[in-house]
Amino acid sequence: MDRRTFISSAVGLGATALLCGCARLSPSDLAATALPQASLGPLPVTAPGPQVIPFDAGRIVRQGVPSGPIYGLPEGSKDIVAWTVDDGFNSDVTVAYAEFVRDSGIRMSFFVCGKAESWANAAPILRPLVESGQVQMANHTHMHSNLLNLSDGQIQADLMENHEIIRGLFGVDAKPYFRPPFGFYDDRVAAAAAGVGYTVPVLWNATLSDSGEIPPPTLMQFADRYMKADNIVLGHANAWPVTTLYPQLLRILEDRNLMAVTLNDVYGA
Numbered sequence: 001m002d003r004r005t006f007i008s009s010a011v012g013l014g015a016t017a018l019l020c021g022c023a024r025l026s027p028s029d030l031a032a033t034a035l036p037q038a039s040l041g042p043l044p045v046t047a048p049g050p051q052v053i054p055f056d057a058g059r060i061v062r063q064g065v066p067s068g069p070i071y072g073l074p075e076g077s078k079d080i081v082a083w084t085v086d087d088g089f090n091s092d093v094t095v096a097y098a099e100f101v102r103d104s105g106i107r108m109s110f111f112v113c114g115k116a117e118s119w120a121n122a123a124p125i126l127r128p129l130v131e132s133g134q135v136q137m138a139n140h141t142h143m144h145s146n147l148l149n150l151s152d153g154q155i156q157a158d159l160m161e162n163h164e165i166i167r168g169l170f171g172v173d174a175k176p177y178f179r180p181p182f183g184f185y186d187d188r189v190a191a192a193a194a195g196v197g198y199t200v201p202v203l204w205n206a207t208l209s210d211s212g213e214i215p216p217p218t219l220m221q222f223a224d225r226y227m228k229a230d231n232i233v234l235g236h237a238n239a240w241p242v243t244t245l246y247p248q249l250l251r252i253l254e255d256r257n258l259m260a261v262t263l264n265d266v267y268g269a
């Protein structure tokens with residue numbers, strides 16, 4: 001490899017590193033990689049953005065599919081966290097999440113509420129990520145009702161209407177994972193859901209507290225408190241603040257060596 005080839009390929013690596021980070025390329029980033037081919041000086045050092053900890057299945061102690069509700073991940077794996085995102089009540093935020101996942105490579109589970117049109121808008125970005133396994137889709141009901149107030153038949157009809165929306169948009173069977181809206185469920189609700197194959201209510205033990213709009217620094221305080229090993233972290237694709245914080249959120253995961261996983265990564269398909 002002559003000097004020119006080496007410089008050229010090194011510049012290529014620099015650009016790749018930037019693309020793998022979540023930070024968008026800015027004009028200054030592009031300028032930094034545009035090294036003149038004839039330059040014999042030191043290669044430019046670009047400051048990489050926060051990086052996703054690469055997926056390593058060897059860090060996970062895989063479990064069978066749970067037989068009931070889960071609130072956190074089982075202990076025993078090495079520094080893993082499940083980042084889960086609900087609702088999709090703001091289409092711009094949902095699409096921004098989809099772009100973040102695509103561009104960063106982070107693994108994530110989305111709990112789709114099918115009445116939100118945003119999922120159709122984000123589907124072109126998310127569908128290939130679902131097919132690769134980087135993204136998992138789960139059921140957050142169609143109407144986002146308090147299931148305690150619905151009959152067994154209404155619960156089952158709502159879950160299955162949403163089930164078909166998820167299958168249509170993303171080509172996957174979301175069973176057995178569902179998240180009851182507001183976390184409200186009891187044994188009757190769980191039994192009704194199980195009757196149509198949704199046997200695992202997925203709750204959470206950590207939250208970004210962003211179902212509505214909160215100040216970005218507050219969201220980061222929740223992230224700092226809760227982005228910890230074995231947690232199921234609850235986020236929402238509802239309000240803009242999180243879309244301004246992806247680099248900082250990735251930085252927390254990177255600093256803590258936390259590997260993001262989907263539910264299927266831990267519990268099997």
Ligand SMILES: [Zn+2]
Nearest residue numbers: 086087181182
């Ligand atoms: Zn919700």
